[in-house]
Amino acid sequence: MVKIYLGPAGVPLSSKKRNTIDGIRTVKELGLNAMEVEFVQGVKMKPESAEEAGKIAEELGVRLSVHAPYFVNLCSNEREKVEASKARIFDTADRAERMKADAIAIHIAFYGKLSPEECYQQVKSELGEVVDKARSQGIKNVKFGVETMAKDTAFGTLDEVVSISKEIKGVIPYIDWAHTFARQGGRIDYGEIIDRLKRELGLTHINSHFESLVFRNGKYVDEHLPIENDAPPFKPLAEELVKREDLSITLICESPELEKDALKMKKVLEELGYKFT
Ligand SMILES: [Zn+2]
Structure with missing residues (x-):
């Protein structure tokens, strides 16, 4: 049977105190079992606090993962921005390791003036350096997740994240199901993606985000909505998951409704016979 870790992207909205530790406690009280710690505005958490949270x-x-700051672009044409991005990724990985989080999610780059192929080569070399530095400084376990992205201007097609994960040890795809759905023009075959991650990368655990997206001017755009409008649909993913063996997955709810929608997802999974223990 599949093992599912489900929870919100950040401290639950119903958590009275707005810090990570109280967030983790609230996640547990809600009957959820995962939380993504959000460093999206910067890595401000002290190393000791990360250890305590862990x-x-x-x-x-409660299984933890971490989201790196949004201000990351390994393909910036300004060297100092690339270096600052690498430092942010490194610091995120450091806190994540101290928290015993299994993976970090990174919005790795925009193509900018580079071709996708040139950007790919730059991501490969810069990210490779960050991973090497992390491993040489005792950050041994955390995986560097390159997130699939919705926008055509961003590095993050499924092909790109799978390919970079083959090339750099310690790098994995961080699947944002809704982003991938949008990037593929409003189509997604969950089963095929899960099979591919297993076949090409040997992944037995998938780190992922789920939310719904806004449809505007004929396409899906990267604005997150509550999970209700089948954009993308959640039930087919749930159906794929419950029939799997030898697989575990972290499903982080990135809807504006956070835990309310995570609990909706839980209900869908339970109706299909999955038991959260
Ligand atoms: Zn993200």
Whole structure:
């Protein structure tokens, strides 16, 4: 049977105190079992706080992952921005390792003036350096997740993230199901993607985001909506998951409704016979 870790992107909205540790406790109280810690505005958490959060999460059985800052672009044409991006990725990985989070999500680059192929080569070399530095400084376990992106201007097609994951040890695809759905013109075959990750990368655990997107001017755009409008549909993903063996997945709900929608997803999975323990 598949093992599912489900929870919100960040401290639940219903958590009275707005810090990571109280967020983890609220996740547990809600009957969820995962949380993504959001460093999207910068890595401000102290190393000791990360270790403390990791202990609490472990005690409560809440699986942690971490989102790196949005201000990352490994294909910027300004060298200092590339270096600042690398430092942000490194710091995110450091705190994540201390939290015993399994993976970090990174919006890795915009093509900018580069061709997708040139950008790919630059991501490969810059990210490779960050991973090497991290591994040489004791950040041994956390995986560097390159997120699939919705916008045509961003590095992050499924092909790109799969390919870069083959080339750099320690790098994995961080699947945003809705982004991939949008990037593919409003189509997605969940089963095929899960099969591909297993076949080409040997992945037995998938890190992922789920939310709904706005449809505007004939296409899906990267604005997150509550999960209700089948953009993309959640039920087919749930159906794919519950029939799998030898697979685990982290499903992070990135809808504006956070835990409310994570609980909706939980209900769908339970109706299909999945039991959260
Ligand atoms: Zn993201």
